[in-house]
Amino acid sequence: DAGVIQSPRHEVTEMGQEVTLRCKPISGHDYLFWYRQTMMRGLELLIYFNNNVPIDDSGMPEDRFSAKMPNASFSTLKIQPSEPRDSAVYFCASRDRELTEAFFGQGTRLTVV
Amino acid sequence: GENVEQHPSTLSVQEGDSAVIKCTYSDSASNYFPWYKQELGKRPQLIIDIRSNVGEKKDQRIAVTLNKTAKHFSLHITETQPEDSAVYFCAAFNAGGTSYGKLTFGQGTILTVHP
Numbered sequence: 342d343a344g345v346i347q348s349p350r351h352e353v354t355e356m357g358q359e360v361t362l363r364c365k366p367i368s369g370h371d372y373l374f375w376y377r378q379t380m381m382r383g384l385e386l387l388i389y390f391n392n393n394v395p396i397d398d399s400g401m402p403e404d405r406f407s408a409k410m411p412n413a414s415f416s417t418l419k420i421q422p423s424e425p426r427d428s429a430v431y432f433c434a435s436r437d438r439e440l441t442e443a444f445f446g447q448g449t450r451l452t453v454v
Numbered sequence: 455g456e457n458v459e460q461h462p463s464t465l466s467v468q469e470g471d472s473a474v475i476k477c478t479y480s481d482s483a484s485n486y487f488p489w490y491k492q493e494l495g496k497r498p499q500l501i502i503d504i505r506s507n508v509g510e511k512k513d514q515r516i517a518v519t520l521n522k523t524a525k526h527f528s529l530h531i532t533e534t535q536p537e538d539s540a541v542y543f544c545a546a547f548n549a550g551g552t553s554y555g556k557l558t559f560g561q562g563t564i565l566t567v568h569p
Contacts, residue, residue: 372555374557376559382561383543383559383560383561383562384498384543384559384562386556386557386558386559389555389556389557391555396555396556397556399455432497432498434557436555436557438555441486441488441503441547441549442488442500442503443488443500443557445497445498445499446497447496447497448497
């Protein structure tokens with residue numbers, strides 16, 4: 342398996358624009374996590390899914406953020422409208438329900454100007 | 455929900471010295487405690503973990519200890535090398551119960567090992 346795949350690797354967008362981040366988890370993994378990493382706040386859990394169902398979205402900062410998982414092999418994190426304070430590295434991670442290690446994607450570095 | 459506190463936020467040591475990073479957790483139901491290492495510009499990767507039925511675990515130069523009563527656990531790196539320089543994250547995980555699956559991380563420790 343190629344591991345968790347995220348796209349794009351880098352995204353630069355203007356304030357007010359819609360941004361969509363994509364993630365393909367490891368095949369067979371039941372859990373998918375979206376994290377946001379900044380210097381000030383560390384690695385924040387935004388939302389996680391179990392078998393494509395959102396379980397806990399309490400970390401989603403506000404209504405501008407939304408996440409979907411239409412099938413077991415794909416998830417999106419959307420920000421609309423984007424703001425400069427959304428600039429961060431966004432990581433997707435997946436895990437098998439029988440195992441405890443979470444595997445991270447390479448991350449998407451988002452810059453909102 | 456689980457709250458994980460990690461200290462220190464930065465740690466600077468000389469090559470060959472030991473480094474210790476400490477974490478506390480709030481949910482007494484947490485029973486799995488992994489440590490992740492993130493090198494500059496890369497993704498976090500698991501380096502060692504410990505379960506609540508074990509007090510200590512070692513893997514070469516790294517070890518993790520757990521005190522369930524006090525709800526804290528620590529990462530110990532001995533004979534540090536420049537390649538140990540990275541950000542280290544602790545996490546606490548309840549492998550069971552209503553929050554099964556939720557992986558909460560501490561704030562991270564930036565470790566710098568000076569040659």
